[in-house]
Amino acid sequence: MTDAVNVDHLTKHYGGLLALDDVSFKVKQGTVFGLLGPNGAGKTTTIRILTGLTRPSGGTATVMGFDLTRDAVKAKQRIGVVPESSNVYEEMTAAQNLIFAAQLYNVPRADRAARARELLELFSLEDRARSWVSELSRGMRRRLTIACALIHRPEVLFLDEPTTGLDVQSARRLRESVGGLRDMGVTVFLTTHYIEEADQLCDMVAMINRGRIVALDSPENLKAGVAGARIVEVSFSGDVALSDLTVIGGVLEVHRLGDKYRLTVSGASDVYGGLVDYARARRINITGLNTLRPSLEDAFLRITGETPGDAEAIKTHGRDP
Amino acid sequence: MEWLVRALYIAWKDVRVYYLKAPNLTYGLMMPVALYLAFGVTGQLNPGTLISGLVSLVILFGTMSIEAVAVVMEKQTRTMDRLMAAPVSPLTIVLGKALAGTFLGPLIAAAVLLPLTLYSGESIGSPILVFLAIILSSFTFSALGVLVSSYARWVPEAQMYANFLRFPMAFLAGTFVPLEAMPPWLQTATRVLPLTYSVEALRSAMGGGVTPTYILDMVVLALFSAAVVAASALMLERSRD
Numbered sequence: 001m002t003d004a005v006n007v008d009h010l011t012k013h014y015g016g017l018l019a020l021d022d023v024s025f026k027v028k029q030g031t032v033f034g035l036l037g038p039n040g041a042g043k044t045t046t047i048r049i050l051t052g053l054t055r056p057s058g059g060t061a062t063v064m065g066f067d068l069t070r071d072a073v074k075a076k077q078r079i080g081v082v083p084e085s086s087n088v089y090e091e092m093t094a095a096q097n098l099i100f101a102a103q104l105y106n107v108p109r110a111d112r113a114a115r116a117r118e119l120l121e122l123f124s125l126e127d128r129a130r131s132w133v134s135e136l137s138r139g140m141r142r143r144l145t146i147a148c149a150l151i152h153r154p155e156v157l158f159l160d161e162p163t164t165g166l167d168v169q170s171a172r173r174l175r176e177s178v179g180g181l182r183d184m185g186v187t188v189f190l191t192t193h194y195i196e197e198a199d200q201l202c203d204m205v206a207m208i209n210r211g212r213i214v215a216l217d218s219p220e221n222l223k224a225g226v227a228g229a230r231i232v233e234v235s236f237s238g239d240v241a242l243s244d245l246t247v248i249g250g251v252l253e254v255h256r257l258g259d260k261y262r263l264t265v266s267g268a269s270d271v272y273g274g275l276v277d278y279a280r281a282r283r284i285n286i287t288g289l290n291t292l293r294p295s296l297e298d299a300f301l302r303i304t305g306e307t308p309g310d311a312e313a314i315k316t317h318g319r320d321p
Numbered sequence: 322m323e324w325l326v327r328a329l330y331i332a333w334k335d336v337r338v339y340y341l342k343a344p345n346l347t348y349g350l351m352m353p354v355a356l357y358l359a360f361g362v363t364g365q366l367n368p369g370t371l372i373s374g375l376v377s378l379v380i381l382f383g384t385m386s387i388e389a390v391a392v393v394m395e396k397q398t399r400t401m402d403r404l405m406a407a408p409v410s411p412l413t414i415v416l417g418k419a420l421a422g423t424f425l426g427p428l429i430a431a432a433v434l435l436p437l438t439l440y441s442g443e444s445i446g447s448p449i450l451v452f453l454a455i456i457l458s459s460f461t462f463s464a465l466g467v468l469v470s471s472y473a474r475w476v477p478e479a480q481m482y483a484n485f486l487r488f489p490m491a492f493l494a495g496t497f498v499p500l501e502a503m504p505p506w507l508q509t510a511t512r513v514l515p516l517t518y519s520v521e522a523l524r525s526a527m528g529g530g531v532t533p534t535y536i537l538d539m540v541v542l543a544l545f546s547a548a549v550v551a552a553s554a555l556m557l558e559r560s561r562d
Contacts, residue, residue, distance in 0.1 A: 051406050055561045077408040087399040091338045103330040104407040106323065148403075 002065045004029045004156050004187035005050060010059035012045050012211075019045045021211040022059070027204070029155070032178065032188040034202035036195060036300060042211040043191035044084065047160045050189065051081045064155055077105065080149030084160040086141040090134040094125055094144050097133060098151055105152035119147040123177065139170030146177065150186075157181060159190040163197060175201060199296040209304045222299040231292040232263045232271055238284035248274035260288065264298075324413045331404065331417025332424060339391040340425045372443055373523035374496035376434050377516055380455065381462045381487060383429040384422030388466030389479040392418065396474065411557035415467055415550050422463020423456060430455045443527070450526035450535060457539060458519040461546040465515070468549050471556035490516040515545045 005027035012020040020042050027033040035043050048054035049061050052072045061068045066075035088097045098116035107115060120126045123143040128136060136144065142162070149157060162178070163171035178201055181188055192198050198205050199219045207215040207222075215222060245254045245261060250270035255262045265271045272289075279286050294302075395401040404414050438445055445451055469486065473479035490496075493507070494516035500508050511517045522538035 053402055053405050053561065073408045073410060076406060079406075081403075081406040083399060083402055083406075085399055087403050089334070089338055089400055090398070092334075096337075100330065100334050101403075104327060104404070104409065106327070106408070 001029055003027060003062075004031075004064060005033070005189060006060075006062045007046070007050070008060045010046070010049065010061055011057050012042075012049065012054065013057045019211055020049075020056070023208070023211070023213050024059075025206050025213060025216055027156075027187060027189060029187050030182065030185050031203040032182050032190065032201050034198035034205045035189070035191045035208055036193070036198050036205055036296075037191075037208040038193060041208045043193075043208060044160060045211075046208070047158050047189070047191055051079060051158050052076050077152070078155045080152070080154035080157040082146050082149045082157070082159045082162060084164060086138070086145040088133050088141060088144050088148060090132065093130050093132055094120065094136065094140075095129040097144060097148055101148040101151040107152050115151055119150060123147045124173075137170075139166050139173070142166060142170065142174065143177075146174075150181075154186065156187045156189060159188065161192055162190055163192070163194065171197075195295070195297045195300055205296070207300055207303055215299070215303045219296050222303075223294050223296055225299060225302075230265055230267070231294060231298065232265050232275075233257070233260050233288070233290045233292060234263065234275055234286060235260045235288040236279060236282075236284050237287050238282065240282070240284075244278065248278060250274065324410065325416075327409050328413045328417035328420055331409075331414060332420035335388075335391055335418060335421035336424050339394065340387055340421060370499060370524070371497065372434065372437050372441065373527050374494075374520050375437065376430050376455070376523055377458055377494075377519040378491055378496055379433045380426045380430050380458045380519070381490065381516055384426050384459050384463040385466040385469070385483055385487065386480070387425070388418055388422050388463045389470040389473070389483045390476050391421070392467055392470035393473050393476050393479045405557075405561070410554075412550070412554040415464070415553040415557060418467045419460050419464035419546070419550060419553075422466065423460045426459020426463070427452065427455050430459070445527060446529035447526050447531075450531065451523060454519065454522040454526050454535075454539065457542045457546070458523075461515050461519070461542050461549065464546050464549040464553060467553045468556070471553060471560075490514045493517075495520045515542060518542045518545070 003026045005025075007023055007025050010020055010023040011018070023042070023046065035046060037043050045054065049056050049068065050063060052068050052075060055069065063075045064078045066078065068075050088094075089100070092100065095116055098119060099112055102112040102115060117126070117129075120129050123146065125140060125143060125147065128140060133141060133144065146157075146159070146162075159178070163174055166174065175197065178188055178190070188201075190198075190201070202219060205215075205217065205219050205222060206213050217225075240261065242254050242256060242261070245251060245263060248271060250265050250267055251263050251274075252266060253264040263271065275286060275289070392401070395404070405411075434445070434451075437443075465486065466483065469482040470479040473482055493511050494514045495503075495511065496516065500511060500517070500521075503511070518538040518541045522535050522542065525532045525535035525538070
């Protein structure tokens with residue numbers, strides 16, 4: 001079976017800046033593929049090349065077997081594109097936007113209205129069909145942008161940062177929609193800097209950092225790759241110096257996360273005694289203690305060699321205001 | 322012909338989104354009407370000479386400004402990416418945008434031509450030839466609007482580029498002063514301006530039947546518009562780099 005996406009030794013220069021450096025990967029049909037990385041890592045450049053918006057400096061990229069440079073129009077007919085910022089026409093209604101998208105993608109005239117109604121219902125926008133886009137909320141515009149991208153039943157859907165800027169409810173709804181698309185047989189290629197989102201949605205994940213692919217595997221395999229270490233989250237009733245915790249036996253790394261301390265340890269049970277002894281000596285209480293499996297975020301940080309401070313743009317639950 | 326159908330969809334979208342807005346429509350009309358009041362009503366210029374010049378001018382100001390703004394707005398709102406990601410070539414996109422001006426040009430031209438001919442008592446010699454000249458002028462100036470906005474990132478920047486072309490053309494293309502009244506070197510210089518051929522073609526058509534001048538003017542306008550569309554498509558293609 002043809003790969004949905006095949007990227008081979010892709011490079012992209014912007015003047016003297018190397019945005020993509022010899023990037024290669026494949027995406028199987030009917031899967032959800034996530035491209036993860038901090039802001040400026042090369043995610044958007046990759047997706048722009050794969051959607052025909054940017055020309056690569058070197059290498060090749062094909063979608064459903066069609067080269068994005070040589071057979072751009074044929075490739076584009078098979079893909080749907082949802083850019084980072086919703087780009088529907090504000091001066092048109094939701095339904096008019098869908099019909100225009102249908103016209104652009106050569107959906108048969110007889111099917112356009114029915115397909116538009118179907119998508120409005122699928123994305124819970126049926127009662128806003130005649131609303132001007134300028135009157136819709138950000139979440140509704142996002143859903144409408146995705147609906148427009150699906151009007152021609154694309155085989156591959158590209159989603160660039162699909163939930164950025166959305167409230168928690170809208171983001172959850174959107175993630176459910178992505179899961180539904182996979183069930184419908186659509187290959188979904190998404191970029192995100194919300195790592196937990198990728199963990200929930202993706203069958204395969206590529207991690208990109210400074211224009212290079214640094215890991216390519218399933219989320220579970222990537223997490224298993226850091227299984228040698230475990231994570232202990234602890235909180236205390238009083239202030240604690242990070243340097244005090246690093247000297248406890250078995251502790252490899254310490255990071256402060258809000259009112260908690262995240263310890264990367266060689267063996268969790270070895271550390272418990274040390275933490276209890278430390279709290280007793282300081283006359284403070286342990287108010288919380290959890291042992292966690294390594295997350296995809298931990299895998300990312302381990303693979304890229306960055307600390308949470310360095311990778312500030314990598315978020316887990318955090319949402320833009 | 323699938324590409325032409327998609328170009329027409331893009332054109333109709335542009336008409337709905339950008340053209341049918343009162344500020345856009347009136348912008349193209351205001352200056353030519355003011356010029357007619359300044360020169361025509363006061364009797365300083367022959368209305369027969371002036372009307373064809375003003376009709377060309379209203380098309381130039383109307384279609385070129387709106388399309389230049391429309392392209393920049395599409396870039397700013399990222400809807401241009403929507404068009405570029407669709408299965409249409411840059412040539413189809415540019416053609417669609419130029420055709421949008423071709424829908425509107427005849428409307429704003431009629432809004433000036435009909436009242437002025439009624440008011441001045443001038444006759445429209447060949448309505449069909451006048452209509453054809455208006456259509457081709459609208460397409461040419463609309464395409465020119467797409468080209469000047471290729472480099473612009475902001476609306477004022479697009480308007481600045483458009484003004485570089487519009488204002489010299491407005492006064493040098495035989496709009497107010499017949500070409501034959503100009504010094505020879507200036508007459509030669511005006512031959513690089515598309516408005517010159519638009520004014521001349523309209524003036525011939527207003528006078529009556531098909532003349533060699535009319536045919537030559539229309540051929541030059543057609544070649545000029547083809548070159549502008551090709552250059553705009555090339556610019557759009559290069560924006561992918």
